[in-house]
Amino acid sequence: MLSQSDPMSTGHLQPSSGKVGVLLVNLGTPDGTDYWPMRRYLAEFLSDRRVIEWSRLYWYPILYGIVLSKRPQKVGKAYEAIWNKDLNESYLRTYTRNQGELMAERLKDLPNVVVDWAMRYGQPSIASRIDALKERGCDKLLVFPLYPQYSASTTATVNDKAFEHLMKLRWQPAVRTVPPYPGDPAYIEALAASVRQKLSTLDWQPEMLLASFHGIPISYSEKGDPYRQQCETTARLLRDALGLTDRNFMLTFQSRFGPEEWLQPYTDKTVEKLAEQGVRRIAVMNPGFVSDCLETLEEIAGEAAETFLHHGGEKFAHIPCLNDSEGGMTVLEKVVRRELQGWV
Numbered sequence: 001m002l003s004q005s006d007p008m009s010t011g012h013l014q015p016s017s018g019k020v021g022v023l024l025v026n027l028g029t030p031d032g033t034d035y036w037p038m039r040r041y042l043a044e045f046l047s048d049r050r051v052i053e054w055s056r057l058y059w060y061p062i063l064y065g066i067v068l069s070k071r072p073q074k075v076g077k078a079y080e081a082i083w084n085k086d087l088n089e090s091y092l093r094t095y096t097r098n099q100g101e102l103m104a105e106r107l108k109d110l111p112n113v114v115v116d117w118a119m120r121y122g123q124p125s126i127a128s129r130i131d132a133l134k135e136r137g138c139d140k141l142l143v144f145p146l147y148p149q150y151s152a153s154t155t156a157t158v159n160d161k162a163f164e165h166l167m168k169l170r171w172q173p174a175v176r177t178v179p180p181y182p183g184d185p186a187y188i189e190a191l192a193a194s195v196r197q198k199l200s201t202l203d204w205q206p207e208m209l210l211a212s213f214h215g216i217p218i219s220y221s222e223k224g225d226p227y228r229q230q231c232e233t234t235a236r237l238l239r240d241a242l243g244l245t246d247r248n249f250m251l252t253f254q255s256r257f258g259p260e261e262w263l264q265p266y267t268d269k270t271v272e273k274l275a276e277q278g279v280r281r282i283a284v285m286n287p288g289f290v291s292d293c294l295e296t297l298e299e300i301a302g303e304a305a306e307t308f309l310h311h312g313g314e315k316f317a318h319i320p321c322l323n324d325s326e327g328g329m330t331v332l333e334k335v336v337r338r339e340l341q342g343w344v
């Protein structure tokens, strides 16, 4: 079999064609929590120019001199606390694989559609899954970056990586990329339903609900990244769907990295301030994350909860991401079916 990444490959050996590949892509995750797998993952992630935009001359000595000597141990410990021990992998990988398998089930009425999944950093790589889809006869490809809100540091880098691989193919598939869906009614309704469902299991009700999104540096926003506005759209529609107001619902940003100023208000500082102001019961959700991961399970359900209780709060609930739930899969299925129109 000719390798599809060989520029001399003609693709003539494709066994069949006429199929449409749907590739779900999430951020990525290390293969293990020890130093070397963590280092490999962080090195790939943090050398992406879409993620860290500083000059390489300035950034690489810091990355290879300081960050990659200390951070793998520190972050490895955090991953260990939230590792899926049954499958020996991170939950992000477990949920992304489940989403791929469930999507294939849901699209069974479209016999020429093939579903697969990949990670932007780490395994399975985007290149290897594009090759696999081509080998299964796909001459059309729908790339779905699993981010409801667009950011160059997430959506664009997934698309870049897919096109970088296509640059090496003589016989490229036709390609579509899935746009962000920050205000999609199915998405907003699934988020609202997940809040109602979680709150119905509690014997208390929150005085404040925080919708905490991953942050980006303010400078990225100022250069034109529409991420903040798209988070605001999601948050406003969700607040209204839940019948809440600015007195009991807040948009915040988490997961700062490095010395720059990031989008505000910061989640950790807000949680601390609320407790100090006498708010006793809060719930936090992560609408921008399609799957639970380090940033939601450790940073919010773990650290933010601890901060809140330490500063005088009494009750803290983390509302899980949509993950591979019925509601979550319905959102992803609707988006995929919409973007496949004209192809199936």
Ligand SMILES: C=CC1=C(C)c2cc3[nH]c(cc4nc(cc5[nH]c(cc1n2)c(C)c5CCC(=O)O)C(CCC(=O)O)=C4C)c(C)c3C=C
Residues within 6 Å of the ligand: 027, 028, 029, 030, 051, 052, 071, 075, 090, 092, 147, 151, 153, 154, 214, 215, 216, 217, 227, 255, 257, 258, 288, 289, 292, 293, 294, 295
């Ligand atoms: C400048 C650095 C970073 C930007 C910009 C950034 C944007 C961004 N990230 C996500 C989603 C996730 N990030 C995750 C982990 C993570 N993010 C950064 C840095 C930036 N992210 C780092 C260094 C890490 C690794 C952990 C750490 O070292 O602190 C994850 C979790 C992955 C997992 O395996 O669990 C997700 C998901 C979004 C949505 C976003 C911009 C909108």
Ligand SMILES: [Fe+2]
Residues within 6 Å of the ligand: 214, 255
């Ligand atoms: Fe991140």
Ligand SMILES: [Fe+2]
Residues within 6 Å of the ligand: 255, 294, 295, 299
């Ligand atoms: Fe984090």
